[in-house]
Amino acid sequence: MVMSADNIRFVVGIIGNVLSFVLFASPVPTFCRIFKNKSVEEFHPYPYLASTMNCMMWIFYGMPFVHPHSVLVVTINSIGLFMQLCYISIFFFYTGKRYRLQIVSILFGEIVGLAAAVAGTMLGLHTYASRTTVVGILATAFGICMYGSPLTIMYRVIKTKSAEFLPKTLSIACFLNGICWAGYALLKFDPYILTGNGVGALLALVQLALIVIYRNPPPKDEKPSKVELQNVV
Numbered sequence: 001m002v003m004s005a006d007n008i009r010f011v012v013g014i015i016g017n018v019l020s021f022v023l024f025a026s027p028v029p030t031f032c033r034i035f036k037n038k039s040v041e042e043f044h045p046y047p048y049l050a051s052t053m054n055c056m057m058w059i060f061y062g063m064p065f066v067h068p069h070s071v072l073v074v075t076i077n078s079i080g081l082f083m084q085l086c087y088i089s090i091f092f093f094y095t096g097k098r099y100r101l102q103i104v105s106i107l108f109g110e111i112v113g114l115a116a117a118v119a120g121t122m123l124g125l126h127t128y129a130s131r132t133t134v135v136g137i138l139a140t141a142f143g144i145c146m147y148g149s150p151l152t153i154m155y156r157v158i159k160t161k162s163a164e165f166l167p168k169t170l171s172i173a174c175f176l177n178g179i180c181w182a183g184y185a186l187l188k189f190d191p192y193i194l195t196g197n198g199v200g201a202l203l204a205l206v207q208l209a210l211i212v213i214y215r216n217p218p219p220k221d222e223k224p225s226k227v228e229l230q231n232v233v
Helices: 005-025 028-037 046-061 071-094 097-124 128-160 168-187 191-213 226-232
Strands: none
Touching: 005 071, 005 168, 028 071, 028 168, 046 071, 046 097, 046 128, 071 097, 097 128, 128 168, 128 191, 168 191
């Protein structure tokens, strides 16, 4: 029995949900390390803040009044949103004043941005097509930000010749997740899911290349001092 395109797409969507869960769960080793050391060390909160906004925008995109028949998109991003908020809470607890202020400011900006997007879409757009287009573009933009957020420390990785603080499991999960959802979008063409995840897979590939190139950090006595590292930020 030959499966229909819709059935194949549903199966790929289920696989995408599993891979997305792996993606959202991939920071767990990082946060176990933070919890064990009682410090965020040189890790950044930006990937988790970017993922939070990404999840919120895709949940909105998948709502029946924006883009009907997108249950799989809503379910996995709802789980992802909960997990990102847990990560941010842990990071907030173990970080210093500088990052705490940034976290609060960025989260506030994300909530305001989401509220503006919801209000503008529901009040100003009155067809599924127009709502899908506008929200899809926004969700795609934030999806690319999520995939690219680990590259915020790319300069430090190259400068120190060490990929220690570039999250490896997150980068691998981003790559596999991007490939899977890009395939899902091709089975029943969705330019927004395809663009966001296609570009995301490429960005994740860059991260993996950096991890391979700088997989062997220099000896500790050759590493820059902590003060020097702070100047790289």
